[in-house]
Amino acid sequence: MFKKIGLIFQISAVFIGTIVGAGLASGQEITQFFSTYGYKSFCGIIICCIIYILTGYIITHLSIKYKLNSYNELITLVSPGFLGKVTDLTTGMFLISSSAIILAGSGALIHQYFKLNKWVGILLMGIMALMVLFRDTKGLIEINSFIVPSLTIVIVTLFIFYIFFYDNMSFSYIKTIPYHKNNWIFSSFLYCSFNVLCSTGVIVPLAKEIPNKKYIFSGLILGSIGLTVLSLIINLLLILNIPYIFEYEIPLLYVANRFGKAIQIMLLTIIWFEMFSTEVSDIFSVSKTLEQTFKIPYRAGCILIFLIALPISQVGFVKLITFLYPAFGMISFIFILQCLIFYLKDR
DSSP: OHHHHHHHHHHHHHHHHHHHHHHHHHTHHHHHHTGGGGGGHHHHHHHHHHHHHHHHHHHHHHHHHTTOOSHHHHHHHHOOSHHHHHHHHHHHHHHHHHHHHHHHHHHHHHHHHHOOOHHHHHHHHHHHHHHHHTTHHHHHHHHHHHHHHHHHHHHHHHHHHHHHHOSOOOHHHHHHSOOSOOOHHHHHHHHHHHHHHHHHHHHHHHHHHSOOHHHHHHHHHHHHHHHHHHHHHHHHHHHTTTTGGGGOSSHHHHHHHTTOHHHHHHHHHHHHHHHHHHHHHHHHHHHHHHHHHHOOOHHHHHHHHHHHHTTTTTSOHHHIIIIIHHHHHHHHHHHHHHHHHHHHHHO
């Protein structure tokens, strides 16, 4: 019994860890896609939760039924034409680009706060990621089982401090805070769409390793709820600090500033580990695809992706979120619709 419960929690941690990344942990993603839309953005986060659960069930069902091994096999299944090829190529490019940006972010973080050469941060991230990746699915589960609870503790701690030190926490006050954009529904769909497509790179191999729909789906439900609670807390903290958060590349760091160095260091540490978690997930997803499509050994694929990501690791983190994410989100939204149509026809 406890082993089954533990497995469900591990699956939920992998799902959360795959989606969270440095963008959400830093507050940058939530700022771009939710906080700028004001109080209505809370509804958008709830909508994302519902979509995560529905699409998680469909992807799990199709992966187990058709014995899929990687995300590109799922894309080929639901979209076998030209659009499927575009989606497959775009997904691979996005995951590699994301991997490269995270390497650059690690270098910048280490350089900014420890005054070390940026290549120390880049190589530290890369070598540690490869060590975990060489343990295959087991390594993916182990690292997220540690990082996700740590993230939860840090965010909840920051939230508790804020409750004690902030007076205006009422919803009536939050409604008076000026918002800067209007189309919150479209932004919410974009955000959850690219997260769903990214998570297929992990969900499909998990469904192969653990071919039990009940366990996988239970883990995805738990992960979706946990992710939603974290996102709601982060969104609240950010909205309460509009417009100052717009001046920071790491908006949550502004929120943490008033609570001293200890909280700041905890937040920076967890952001680095979330970068690490996403780096592992991205390389894992692409390497599994290379293994299935081109018969490149999994470990060799991991090293290859790392070497490709190194020279393109100098693109700005905010640029990736602002420009690449919405474009990928549109393709991902079409992919979700294709999954839904295929599932309904396949029943």
